[in-house]
Amino acid sequence: MSITTDSASGPRAYEPVRPVVKMPMRRVASRLRRGGPLHLLDSIGRDADGAITRLNLGPFRPFLVTHPDDLQHILRDHRDNYPRGAAMWRALGRLTGDGIGGEGEQWAASREILRNAFSGRYLAAMSEQMISSIDGAVDDLGRRCGPGRPVDAGVEMTRVVQRVINPVFFGSLVPDEEGDRLGEAIATAMGSLLWRMAMPFMPHAVPVPGDRRFNRATRTVNEILRPVVSAARGGRLDGRDVVTLLLTGTGADGRPLTDEQVCQDIIALFVAGSESSAIALTWIWAALARHPEIAAAVTDEVDRVVGDEPLRREHIRSLSYTQMVLDEVLRIYSVGWAVPRMALRDDVIGKVEVPAGSTLAISPYLTHRLEEFWERPLEFDPGRFAKDRVRARHPLAYLPFGDGVHQCLGQAFFAQEATLIVASVLRRYRVAVQGDVDPKLSLTLQPREPVQLILTPR
Numbered sequence: 001m002s003i004t005t006d007s008a009s010g011p012r013a014y015e016p017v018r019p020v021v022k023m024p025m026r027r028v029a030s031r032l033r034r035g036g037p038l039h040l041l042d043s044i045g046r047d048a049d050g051a052i053t054r055l056n057l058g059p060f061r062p063f064l065v066t067h068p069d070d071l072q073h074i075l076r077d078h079r080d081n082y083p084r085g086a087a088m089w090r091a092l093g094r095l096t097g098d099g100i101g102g103e104g105e106q107w108a109a110s111r112e113i114l115r116n117a118f119s120g121r122y123l124a125a126m127s128e129q130m131i132s133s134i135d136g137a138v139d140d141l142g143r144r145c146g147p148g149r150p151v152d153a154g155v156e157m158t159r160v161v162q163r164v165i166n167p168v169f170f171g172s173l174v175p176d177e178e179g180d181r182l183g184e185a186i187a188t189a190m191g192s193l194l195w196r197m198a199m200p201f202m203p204h205a206v207p208v209p210g211d212r213r214f215n216r217a218t219r220t221v222n223e224i225l226r227p228v229v230s231a232a233r234g235g236r237l238d239g240r241d242v243v244t245l246l247l248t249g250t251g252a253d254g255r256p257l258t259d260e261q262v263c264q265d266i267i268a269l270f271v272a273g274s275e276s277s278a279i280a281l282t283w284i285w286a287a288l289a290r291h292p293e294i295a296a297a298v299t300d301e302v303d304r305v306v307g308d309e310p311l312r313r314e315h316i317r318s319l320s321y322t323q324m325v326l327d328e329v330l331r332i333y334s335v336g337w338a339v340p341r342m343a344l345r346d347d348v349i350g351k352v353e354v355p356a357g358s359t360l361a362i363s364p365y366l367t368h369r370l371e372e373f374w375e376r377p378l379e380f381d382p383g384r385f386a387k388d389r390v391r392a393r394h395p396l397a398y399l400p401f402g403d404g405v406h407q408c409l410g411q412a413f414f415a416q417e418a419t420l421i422v423a424s425v426l427r428r429y430r431v432a433v434q435g436d437v438d439p440k441l442s443l444t445l446q447p448r449e450p451v452q453l454i455l456t457p458r
């Protein structure tokens with residue numbers, strides 16, 4: 001296979017066999033103490049430089065995998081040996097069930113139905129609704145936020161994303177405020193699972209911190225969702241919403257989903273789709289503020305393509321530089337910085353023996369920083385996503401939406417939503433951000449401090 005780097009110097013020889021790097025506990029602990037989790041991750045990435053690295057975290061000894069060839073092995077060529085099943089997914093399963101957030105037959109049925117739901121045809125059909133939700137949400141945002149009145153971009157982008165998602169998921173049945181309450185309850189339930197993720201060996205009957213908050217939040221989620229699903233069963237939704245699609249669709253075996261499964265899939269979609277999108281959109285404003293010349297080029301493109309017309313779906317295709325900027329945002333600020341997997345059987349990746357039961361931590365964040373594939377990887381440069389440079393790159397050097405059988409179902413949804421949101425904001429406002437913002441590692445890669453956004457009418 002011929003592999004090129006992102007550099008102008010052309011192809012570089014590639015050595016397929018990389019030894020395993022071992023990272024002893026004391027080195028992990030000292031780096032963690034010195035600079036926190038992100039410093040630790042960055043330093044491990046630099047040391048490993050694409051080699052599979054075995055981390056020693058006491059009883060937990062995951063393999064960190066970043067090289068695109070190894071990712072190809074795990075996510076594509078030997079995918080049956082690498083299901084989800086790591087601690088994070090098991091804990092998350094308490095909230096999202098065994099459907100689209102899980103693995104196996106039930107996942108396959110949900111995936112089949114949702115693949116249709118998020119198809120290009122469906123997105124085209126939903127685009128008018130999406131644009132009207134975005135324009136309304138951006139008007140609201142402009143009223144709240146002006147010179148001398150900065151707002152928290154994370155909170156605001158969550159609100160915008162939920163305004164987009166609610167009608168797509170629920171038609172007109174769930175008012176915005178109820179949709180916001182549902183989003184908050186799901187976010188709270190998700191946040192309460194951190195202890196369970198950290199202690200996957202703990203039986204569910206043994207209480208851990210966060211359990212009570214989790215139970216309260218899931219009660220609220222069910223109180224809101226169950227009546228919506230019943231209403232959809234009774235035909236009281238408008239029929240194009242995701243709840244109805246889930247209720248009426250069937251998996252490969254021809255069987256429909258139960259109400260319980262539909263609720264769990266909706267929760268999983270909220271978990272997968274709303275926080276990551278809102279964080280990515282927050283990073284966009286921080287990145288544009290840091291690079292005024294790129295912000296000016298995006299604004300010029302929006303003015304040229306959209307002008308004074310109402311925003312339309314057809315504009316998206318011509319907003320190509322805007323989309324390159326979005327791609328670069330997701331390369332540098334890889335919201336889903338780690339994607340865990342578990343080895344079912346003993347395997348060998350390159351020359352590294354991976355015993356059955358091992359956890360593999362795939363890290364798009366580190367893969368996106370490998371110098372073998374990305375020249376000056378820490379520099380923000382949307383030009384990397386020009387079509388010819390994308391074609392020349394290893395297909396697994398860029399995976400902000402994962403890859404393989406679990407690849408994100410909302411990738412096209414996000415691209416459409418984010419391009420329209422950026423265009424809707426920039427055609428009306430000049431955007432500034434107070435101060436500079438660094439990332440921090442949580443379940444996702446988030447801004448360390450709130451991103452203080454200021455909009456000034458143009």
Ligand code: HEM
Pocket residue numbers: 084100101102111268269272273274276277280335336339400401402403405406407408409410411413414
């Ligand atoms: C910036 C935005 C987003 C990012 C960075 C992102 C990232 C990801 C990643 C990395 C995965 C793969 C997980 C794995 O391999 O185990 C994934 C899966 C998934 N995403 Fe997204 N996502 C985003 C937006 C969305 C949206 C908007 C939706 C839906 C409305 C969505 C729905 C899903 C679903 C349903 C899955 C699970 C697919 C499966 O297991 O078959 N995502 N996403």
